[in-house]
Amino acid sequence: SQQGEEDPQALSIQEGENATMNCSYKTSINNLQWYRQNSGRGLVHLILIRSNEREKHSGRLRVTLDTSKKSSSLLITASRAADTASYFCATDEFPGSNYKLTFGKGTLLTVNP
Amino acid sequence: EAQVTQNPRYLITVTGKKLTVTCSQNMNHEYMSWYRQDPGLGLRQIYYSMNVEVTDKGDVPEGYKVSRKEKRNFPLILESPSPNQTSLYFCASSSVGGINSPLHFGNGTRLTVT
Numbered sequence: 001s002q003q004g005e006e007d008p009q010a011l012s013i014q015e016g017e018n019a020t021m022n023c024s025y026k027t028s029i030n031n032l033q034w035y036r037q038n039s040g041r042g043l044v045h046l047i048l049i050r051s052n053e054r055e056k057h058s059g060r061l062r063v064t065l066d067t068s069k070k071s072s073s074l075l076i077t078a079s080r081a082a083d084t085a086s087y088f089c090a091t092d093e094f095p096g097s098n099y100k101l102t103f104g105k106g107t108l109l110t111v112n113p
Numbered sequence: 114e115a116q117v118t119q120n121p122r123y124l125i126t127v128t129g130k131k132l133t134v135t136c137s138q139n140m141n142h143e144y145m146s147w148y149r150q151d152p153g154l155g156l157r158q159i160y161y162s163m164n165v166e167v168t169d170k171g172d173v174p175e176g177y178k179v180s181r182k183e184k185r186n187f188p189l190i191l192e193s194p195s196p197n198q199t200s201l202y203f204c205a206s207s208s209v210g211g212i213n214s215p216l217h218f219g220n221g222t223r224l225t226v227t
């Protein structure tokens with residue numbers, strides 16, 4: 001079953017602009033994570049946000065979590081061509097096994113120089 | 114260097130010929146997991162392991178086997194591969210289970226079954 005779903009499926013912006021991606025999920029969760037994947041490579045962890053947190057920052061990344069709406073957003077500020085990648089959210093299901101991690105289908109971000 | 118190593122990177126095989134994709138991590142992680150990635154379907158979990166000798170099914174375990182005899186290794190076994198198992202496979206590990214800590218991914222194994 002698909003727990004997390006990213007939106008939009010694809011996003012194309014110019015260098016220097018901000019990029020916002022959203023993730024919606026169906027059940028309660030313990031935590032939510034965001035990952036980046038460069039074409040065909042392994043995923044790289046970006047941020048973990050816990051269910052009792054509302055916002056988290058890491059460099060140019062800002063993640064918000066709204067558990068009442070069952071949604072999260074990833075904001076990349078001042079984007080660079082090197083940010084071109086697919087971005088995925090991953091969640092568990094609460095209650096349930098937090099060993100069973102479910103990924104969404106991803107948002108493909110293209111940053112044009 | 115901390116890493117998850119998968120081998121091989123590319124594999125072309127024929128239907129029914131048993132194969133093993135190896136996965137090894139050097140971070141002393143307890144949790145390891147296998148995913149397959151297909152266009153339009155995202156990443157789907159095949160199997161995961163919470164510790165040595167403890168494994169459990171993910172969302173798409175049919176046609177796959179795993180074992181966890183040592184902490185560092187988590188091989189994925191396809192006893193009788195079929196064309197619908199053509200996919201990009203990823204192994205991942207983390208220090209504690211699942212969602213509670215970041216997953217470290219290998220670089221993937223692209224499997225083609227003809």
